[in-house]
Amino acid sequence: MVSTDDNILEMRRITKTFPGVAALQDVTLAVRRGEIHAICGENGAGKSTLMKVLSGVYPSGSYDGEILLDGAPVHFRGIRDSEQRGIVIIHQELALVPYLSIAENIFLGNEQRGPGGLIDWNRTNAEAAKLLASVGLAENPMTPVVQLGVGKQQLVEIAKAISKKVRLLILDEPTAALNDIDSAHLLDLMRRLRDEGITCIMISHKLNEITSIADSTTVLRDGRTVERLEMASGEVTQERIIRGMVGRDIDSFYPDRVSTPGEEVLRIEDWSVRHPTQDRLVVDGANLNVRAGEVVGIAGLMGAGRTELAMSVFGRAYGRDITGRVFMHGRQVRARTVAEAIRNGIAYATEDRKRFGLNLIEDIRRNISAAGLRRLARLGWVHDNEEIKVAETSRRDMNIKAPSVMSIVGKLSGGNQQKVVLSKWLFTDPEVLILDEPTRGIDVGAKFEIYTIINRLVADGKAVIMISSELPELLGMCDRIYTLSAGRITGEVPVAEATQEKLMELMAKDKESVG
Amino acid sequence: MTSTKPTSADRKSAESASAAVHVGTSDPRTLIMNNLRQSGIFVALVVIVALFAFLTDGLSLSPGNITNIVLQYSYILVLAIGMVIVIIGGHIDLSVGSVVALTGAVSAVVVIRQGQPWWVGVLAALVVGIAVGAWHGFWVAYVGIPAFIVTLAGMLLFRGLTLRVLDNISLSPFPAEYNRIAAGFLNGLIGGDGYDAFTLLIGGIAVAGYVVSGFRTRAARVRYQQPVESFALFVARMALVGAVVMWFAWQLAHARGLPIVLIILAALVLVYGLLTRRTVFGRQVYAIGGNLSAAMLSGVKVRTVNFWIFVNMGFLSAVAGIIFSSRSNGAQPAAGNMFELDAIAAAFIGGAAVTGGVGTVVGAMVGGLIMAVMSNGMQLMGVDQSLQSVVKGLVLLVAVAFDVYNKRRAGASR
Numbered sequence: 001m002v003s004t005d006d007n008i009l010e011m012r013r014i015t016k017t018f019p020g021v022a023a024l025q026d027v028t029l030a031v032r033r034g035e036i037h038a039i040c041g042e043n044g045a046g047k048s049t050l051m052k053v054l055s056g057v058y059p060s061g062s063y064d065g066e067i068l069l070d071g072a073p074v075h076f077r078g079i080r081d082s083e084q085r086g087i088v089i090i091h092q093e094l095a096l097v098p099y100l101s102i103a104e105n106i107f108l109g110n111e112q113r114g115p116g117g118l119i120d121w122n123r124t125n126a127e128a129a130k131l132l133a134s135v136g137l138a139e140n141p142m143t144p145v146v147q148l149g150v151g152k153q154q155l156v157e158i159a160k161a162i163s164k165k166v167r168l169l170i171l172d173e174p175t176a177a178l179n180d181i182d183s184a185h186l187l188d189l190m191r192r193l194r195d196e197g198i199t200c201i202m203i204s205h206k207l208n209e210i211t212s213i214a215d216s217t218t219v220l221r222d223g224r225t226v227e228r229l230e231m232a233s234g235e236v237t238q239e240r241i242i243r244g245m246v247g248r249d250i251d252s253f254y255p256d257r258v259s260t261p262g263e264e265v266l267r268i269e270d271w272s273v274r275h276p277t278q279d280r281l282v283v284d285g286a287n288l289n290v291r292a293g294e295v296v297g298i299a300g301l302m303g304a305g306r307t308e309l310a311m312s313v314f315g316r317a318y319g320r321d322i323t324g325r326v327f328m329h330g331r332q333v334r335a336r337t338v339a340e341a342i343r344n345g346i347a348y349a350t351e352d353r354k355r356f357g358l359n360l361i362e363d364i365r366r367n368i369s370a371a372g373l374r375r376l377a378r379l380g381w382v383h384d385n386e387e388i389k390v391a392e393t394s395r396r397d398m399n400i401k402a403p404s405v406m407s408i409v410g411k412l413s414g415g416n417q418q419k420v421v422l423s424k425w426l427f428t429d430p431e432v433l434i435l436d437e438p439t440r441g442i443d444v445g446a447k448f449e450i451y452t453i454i455n456r457l458v459a460d461g462k463a464v465i466m467i468s469s470e471l472p473e474l475l476g477m478c479d480r481i482y483t484l485s486a487g488r489i490t491g492e493v494p495v496a497e498a499t500q501e502k503l504m505e506l507m508a509k510d511k512e513s514v515g
Numbered sequence: 516m517t518s519t520k521p522t523s524a525d526r527k528s529a530e531s532a533s534a535a536v537h538v539g540t541s542d543p544r545t546l547i548m549n550n551l552r553q554s555g556i557f558v559a560l561v562v563i564v565a566l567f568a569f570l571t572d573g574l575s576l577s578p579g580n581i582t583n584i585v586l587q588y589s590y591i592l593v594l595a596i597g598m599v600i601v602i603i604g605g606h607i608d609l610s611v612g613s614v615v616a617l618t619g620a621v622s623a624v625v626v627i628r629q630g631q632p633w634w635v636g637v638l639a640a641l642v643v644g645i646a647v648g649a650w651h652g653f654w655v656a657y658v659g660i661p662a663f664i665v666t667l668a669g670m671l672l673f674r675g676l677t678l679r680v681l682d683n684i685s686l687s688p689f690p691a692e693y694n695r696i697a698a699g700f701l702n703g704l705i706g707g708d709g710y711d712a713f714t715l716l717i718g719g720i721a722v723a724g725y726v727v728s729g730f731r732t733r734a735a736r737v738r739y740q741q742p743v744e745s746f747a748l749f750v751a752r753m754a755l756v757g758a759v760v761m762w763f764a765w766q767l768a769h770a771r772g773l774p775i776v777l778i779i780l781a782a783l784v785l786v787y788g789l790l791t792r793r794t795v796f797g798r799q800v801y802a803i804g805g806n807l808s809a810a811m812l813s814g815v816k817v818r819t820v821n822f823w824i825f826v827n828m829g830f831l832s833a834v835a836g837i838i839f840s841s842r843s844n845g846a847q848p849a850a851g852n853m854f855e856l857d858a859i860a861a862a863f864i865g866g867a868a869v870t871g872g873v874g875t876v877v878g879a880m881v882g883g884l885i886m887a888v889m890s891n892g893m894q895l896m897g898v899d900q901s902l903q904s905v906v907k908g909l910v911l912l913v914a915v916a917f918d919v920y921n922k923r924r925a926g927a928s929r
Contacts, residue, residue, distance in 0.1 A: 317812055339814040348812065356812050359805035361872050370802055371813035377795045384793065385739040404742075424813070 006071070008033040008168060008199050014053055014065035023049045024063070024223045031168070031216075036190060036200045038210040038231075041220035041245055042443035047203045050220070051170055055089050056082040086167030090157045092176055096145045103128035103141035106160045131159040135189055149302075151182030158189065162198075169193065170201045175209060176441065179302030179469065180504075187213050205443070207238040219244035246444055254476030255448065257455040261479060262292035264330065265463040266346070266432045271324035273305075273312040273487075282308040282319060284487040290432060290463040295454065297474035298467045299503050300484035306467045307351055309484065310434045314348035315341035328431070342371060347430035349421050351437035351467070353414075357421045360410030364402055365391035367409050367420050372428040394423035399449060415446025422453060433457065434465045439473065451477060471500045483507045555921075556866055556881045559914075563885055567892030575892050578770035581763070586697065586842065588887035589776040590615070590835040592880055594858035595865075596787045597831035599879035602862050603791070604824045605804040605871025606655065606662035610647075610669035611832045611858055615851030616677040618644045618836030623686040623846035626693055633693035640840075641833045647673060648829020652822035662825075670855070678848050687845025695775065697842035702772025710765075711772040718764025721781070722757040729753055776838055783834070788876045800824060804871030860907070861886055864914040885910070 011029040015022065024046045031037045039047050052058050054067065056076030066073050069085055076082045079089075096105045103125045112127060114120030128141035137155040145153060154174060161169055171190075175183040187209060190200050194215075204210055210217055211231065219226040219241065226244045229236050267289040275282050282305045290296040300306045311318035313326060315338035326335050328344055335341040341348075350356040358367055368391045369376055376387050391405035398419040402412055409420055418438060425433060435454070439447045454477065458464055468474050474481050481498055483491040483506035491506035567575045574580060594611050601608045618640040626636035647669070654665040688694070702711040729749070736743050743749070767773060791797040799820045802810040811817050835854070840846050865882030867874030886907060893903045 314812075315814070337814075337816070338812060339816060342814045350812060355806075356808045359802055359809055359872065361805050361868075362801065366798065366801070369798075370810070370815075373795050373798055380794050380796065382793050382795060382798060385735050385741065388741055389739055 006033055007031060007068075008070060009054075010068040010071075011050070011054065012066050012068070014050065014063055014067075016049055016053055016058060016063040022223055024053070027065075027220065027223070027225050029218055029225070030228070031199060031201060034194060034197055034199055035215040036194050036202060036213055038214035038217040039201060039203045039220065040205070040207070040210060040217060040241060041226075042445060045220040045245070046223040047220055048172065049223075051089060051172065051201075051203065054082070055079055055087060055170070083164055086165055087170070088161040088164055088166040088168070089170040090154070090161060090172065090174065092173040094150070094153050094157055096153055096156060098146035099144055101142045101144055102132065102139060102148075102156050102159075105145050105156060106131060106141075106163050108160075110163065127163070128159070131163055132156075134162060135159045136185070149182075150177045151179070151185065151302075154178065154182075154186060155189070158193075166198060168199045168201065170203075172203045173205065173441075174202060175204065175206060181301070183209070205441075207241050210241065211236065211238055217241065221245060242444060253448070253472070255452050255455055257458070259294070259458075259479050261294040262461065264289050264291050265328065266290050266465075267327040267330070268313060269325045269327070271309065271313065271326075272322070273308055273319035274321040276318070276320055282487050283312060286324075286484075286487075286489050288482050288489060288492075290465055292431075292461045292463050293458050294480070295458055295464045295466055295478045297478035297481035298465060298484055299471060299474055299481055299507055301507050302469075303486075304484040304507065305487040306484055307436055308487075310348055310436055310465070310467060313341075314338060314346055314434065317348070342428050342430070345429070345431035346434070347371075347425035347428055347432065348434040349418075349425055349436060349438060351440060353417055353421050357424075358409050358417060361408065363406045363408055364395065364400065364412075364420055365405040368394050368405075368423045368427055371424050375427070375429075390427060391423075394420075394427070398423050398453065413442075413446070415442040415449065418442055418446070418450060419453070422450070426457075430462070432463045432465065434467070436467045437469065438466065439468070439470075471503055474498075474503070475500065483509075485509050555917075556864070556878055556885075560881050560885050560888070563888050563892075567888060567895075571892060571895045574895055575888070576766070578766040578768075580891065580895070581766045582770040582774060584887055584891050585767075585774050585777050585780075587891065588883065589697070589774075589780050590838045590842070591854060591857045591861065591887070592780055592883045593783060593831055593835040593838065594854055595861035595879040595883045596783055596876055597828040598855075598858040599862040599865065599867050599874045599876055600787070600791065600800060601662070601824055601828050602859070602867045603804045603871060603874045604800045604821065605807065606821070606824065607859065608651070608662065608666045608825070608828050609855050610651065610666040610673055611828065611835070612851040612854035612856075613670045613673035613677065614644060614647050614829065614832035615836040615839055615854055616846075616848070617647070617673045617680065618833040619840030619850055620677045620680045620686070620846040620848075622693075622837060622840055623689070624680055626689060627686045627845075633690055636689075636693060637696075637837055640837050641830065644829045644831075644833020644836065645826055646829070647832070648826040649822070651829065652825035655825060656818040656821035677850075681846060681848050683848055685845055685847045687843075689841065689844050693841055694844050695841075696779075697776050697838045698844075699775045700772035701775060701778070707768070710768040712768070714764050714768040714773040715761075717773055717778075718761050718768075721764075722760050725756060725760070726753050779834070779838070783831075784876060784880055791876055796820065796823065801872055804873070806872070857883075857886060860911045863918075864911060866918060868918075869915070882914075 007030050009029070009031040011027065014024050014027045016024040027046065027050055029050065039050070041047050053063050056078045059077045060075035068074070074085065097108065100108070106128050107124055111119050112124040114123065125141045132139060132141060135155045135158050137152055137159065139148065139152065145156060148156065158169070174186055178186060190202070190213060194200060202214065214231050216231055217229045217236070219229065221244070229241070229244070269287050271283055271286040272281055273283040274280070286309055288296070298306050298309070308318050312322050313335070315335050316322055317338055325332055327333065333344045335344050335346060354360060359370065365388055369387050373382065376383050376390065388405060394400065395402065395405055400416050400419045400423070402416060409417060412420065438454070439450050442450070454464055454466070466474065466477060475495060475498055478495050481493050481495060481503060482489050483493070483503055485507055490509045493502065493506070598608060598611065621643045622636035622640040625631045625639045626633055651662070651665050651669055654660045655662045702713060704713040705716065706712055733743055733749060744752070791800065799810065799815045802813065802815055803817055803820055807817065836851070839850060843850065861883035862874060862879045863869070863882065864885055865874065865878030865880065867879065889907065889910065890903060893906065
C-alpha cells in the first residue's frame with residue numbers, strides 16, 4: 001500500500017482551449033508516489049488532452065496552469081523533455097514497428113552503441129532479454145514484433161518504457177484490445193511495477209479493472225475535474241464512479257425488453273473456415289441459428305474465431321476453403337460475395353469501425369448510403385436528394401449528434417460513428433444484423449443508446465447476432481448465448497441459465513486439446 | 516426489473532431536435548466555407564489569369580491566344596479527367612503519355628500508311644486505348660499489383676510498342692478530315708459580321724442550360740428542405756458564370772470560331788462530372804479511395820470498379836492520342852512524353868488527395884487550366900524553357916502543400 005504522502009505529480013488549474021472549445025477547464029490532478037491512479041470519464045471528457053498536456057505534446061505555453069513534478073514546476077516543450085524526466089505514455093494504438101525485432105523496438109531512438117558509434121547488438125539483445133524478463137515476457141528478443149499478439153506487444157511497450165528509466169508510466173486504455181487472460185496478466189504486472197516504485201496512471205473505460213487495481217481515481221467530466229476518489233477503502237463501487245462520470249445515476253445499464261422470438265431467420269450448418277494464410281481451421285463445424293425478434297450472443301476469448309465466423313458468413317469476407325450451409329427462413333441461400341449476403345438480408349457491422357466500417361474522409365450522408373446505394377439509384381443514377389432525406393431520417397431516428405448530414409464522419413465521436421455504421425446497415429433493410437463489438441470504445445451514455453437501438457430493432461422483428469468481449473453486456477442484452485472456443489461452438493445457453501462463470505468455463509473449454 | 520425512464524435519452528433527443536432546426540435555412544457563409552477548397556482553386560485561376568494578362572499587356576487574353584490555349588492544352592485536360600478518377604480511386608497512372616503515343620501511332624499507321632478513312636483510324640485508336648486500359652486494369656484489379664508498378668511497366672512497354680508500330684520513324688501528314696478534329700472550327704454556319712454568330716449561339720445555349728439546371732437543382736433542394744444559398748447569391752453566381760462563358764465565346768467568335776476540340780472537351784467534362792457525382796459507379800470510386808476495406812465490406816465490387824477505372828483511363832488516353840496526333844498532324848515516336856506528369860499535376864492542383872478518395876473533375880480542369888495559362892503566359896513572355904519547368908514544379912508543390920496545410924488546420928488529419 002501507499003505509505004508516503006507526497007505527490008510525484010500535481011497538475012494545477014490546467015486550462016486548454018482549442019478554437020471555439022475549452023477542452024480542459026481548471027483541471028487538477030494529484031498523483032501520489034508509487035500508486036496506481038486511474039483517470040476515467042466519458043469520451044470527450046478531456047482525458048487524452050490532459051495526458052497530452054502532461055507529456056508535452058501540447059508544449060508549455062499552449063495551456064494555462066502549472067505542472068509540478070516532485071514538487072517543482074516543469075515546462076515540457078515536447079515528448080523528449082517529459083521522457084527525460086521519466087514520464088512515458090503508452091498509447092492505445094501501440095507505436096511499435098512491426099518488422100523490427102523486439103530488441104530493436106525497445107531501443108528505438110535509444111540505440112545501444114559500442115565503440116565507433118556502431119550498434120552493439122550483443123548488448124542490445126542481452127539488455128532486451130533482461131527487460132523482457134522484468135515484464136514477464138518469455139520471448140526471444142530477436143523475434144519480429146509482428147509475430148506477437150496485442151497482449152505481448154503491450155508488454156514490449158512497457159519494457160521499452162522501463163528501458164527509458166520510467167518513473168511515471170501512463171497507460172491509455174491498456175486493456176481495450178486484450179482478452180481477459182491477457183488483461184489479468186497486465187494488471188498483475190502493473191501491481192508489480194507499483195511495488196517496485198513506478199507510479200502508474202491508467203486511463204480506462206473498464207470500471208471493474210479500476211475498482212480492482214486503482215489506489216485512487218480522478219473522474220473528469222466535460223473538461224473539468226469532478227472528484228478524486230480514494231479506492232483503498234474498497235467502498236467505491238462501479239456505480240459510484242459512473243455517477244461521477246455521467247453526473248447522474250444510471251439505474252439500469254441495459255434497457256428492458258420483452259422478448260418474443262418468432263420464426264427462425266438465419267441458420268448456419270457445419271460452417272468451417274480455414275485461415276487465409278495458415279493451414280488451420282479458424283472456425284470448425286459451427287452450427288447456430290437466430291430467430292426474428294431475438295438477440296443471440298456469441299462469447300469467446302480473443303482468437304476464438306468470433307469475428308472470423310461472422311465475416312465468413314457475411315459473403316465470405318474472411319478466410320478460404322469455406323464449407324457449410326447458410327439458410328434464410330429455412331431456405332438455403334448463396335452468399336458467396338458481400339453483395340450477395342446483403343441482398344439476402346444479412347448485415348455485418350464490424351468491430352473496427354475506423355478501419356473496416358467507415359469512410360472517415362466522407363460525410364455522414366454518403367457513409368449511410370454506401371452499402372445500400374442501389375436502393376437510391378435508377379439505372380445507375382443516384383437520386384441525391386433522396387439520399388439526403390434518408391440520411392436526415394437516420395440522423396433523427398438514431399440521434400446522431402452532428403450539425404448536419406454533410407459533417408465528415410472522421411470528426412464524430414465513437415458513439416456517433418457507431419450510429420452511422422448502424423444506420424448504414426439498416427438502410428440495406430437487413431433481416432439479420434451481426435453486430436461485432438457494437439459498443440467498443442464508446443462511452444457509457446452512448447452505449448445505452450446503442451442498446452436501446454438494438455432493442456428497437458428486435459422489437460421490429462429483426463434478428464440480431466451480437467458479438468462481445470464484455471460478458472455483462474451479453475448477459476444484459478441477449479436471449480441466448482453461444483460460446484465459442486478455438487473455432488468450435490462449445491455451448492448454447494439461454495440467458496436465464498447463464499452466468500459469467502458458466503460462460504467463462506465454456507469459453508475456455510477444450511482450449512488446450514483443440515488449439 | 517424496474518427501471519426508471521433513462522434521462523440520458525431525453526437530454527440527447529432534445530439536443531438533436533434543436534440541431535435539426537437549421538435545415539432548410541440559407542447561410543451563404545457556411546456554404547462558401549464548405550466549398551472553400553474548390554473556390555480557392557477558382558480564385559487561384561483568376562489571379563493567375565489576371566497576372567499574366569498584366570504581364571503580357573493583355574496579349575494573353577486576346578481572341579487568338581485564347582483559341583490557342585484551348586487547342587494546345589485540350590489533350591492534357593482530357594487526360595486529367597481520367598487521371599483524377601484514377602487518383603480518387605487511390606491509384607496513379609504513369610503510362611498515359613506512352614498510351615497517347617501508341618494510340619496516335621496506330622491511328623497514323625491505319626490512316627496514313629494503309630490509306631483507310633479517318634474514322635477507321637479513330638476507331639482503331641480507341642480500341643487500342645481500351646485494350647491497354649483493360650491490360651492495366653487486369654493487373655491492378657485482378658492480380659493485385661500496385662498501379663504505380665503496373666503503369667510504370669506500361670509506360671516502358673507501350674513506348675516500346677509505339678516505336679515498333681512506327682518503325683522508329685514519324686508518320687505524316689494526316690488527311691484533312693482527320694486534321695480537322697483538333698485543328699478544325701465550327702464557324703460561319705449562321706453567318707455574322709466580323710464574328711461568328713454560331714459560336715455565340717452555342718455559348719448562349721450553354722449558359723441557358725447552366726441556368727436551367729441550376730434552378731432545377733435549387734428547386735429540388737428546397738423541396739427536400741435542404742439548405743440552399745440565398746437567392747441573391749444564387750443569381751449572382753448564375754450571372755457571373757454566364758458572363759464569363761459569354762465573354763469567352765465572344766473572344767472565340769472574334770478569332771476563328773468554335774474549336775471542335777472544345778466541343779469534345781465540354782462534352783467529356785459534362786459527362787464525367789455527372790458520372791463521378793451522380794452515378795453508383797462514381798460513388799464507388801470515392802468509396803474505394805476513401806477506405807478500401809470499408810468499401811469491400813459494404814458490398815462494393817472493388818475489383819470490377821478498379822478494372823473499369825483503368826479501362827476508362829485507357830479510353831480517355833486514346834481520345835487524347837487522337838487529338839494530339841490530329842493537332843500535330845502525324846505520329847512521332849516521342850509523342851506524349853511527360854503528359855502523365857502534366858495530367859497528374861492538374862489533378863493534384865485541382866484538389867485531389869494523394870491518399871485517394873478526394874477530388875473532382877471540375878477541380879482537375881481548373882488545375883489543368885492553371886498549368887495551361889501559366890505555360891502559355893510564360894511562352895508569350897519568352898521565358899526560358901528551363902525556368903518554365905522550375906515555375907511549374909514550384910506551383911505544384913505549393914498547391915499541394917497549401918492543401919495539406921488547410922486540411923491539418925481543419926483537423927481532418929487527426
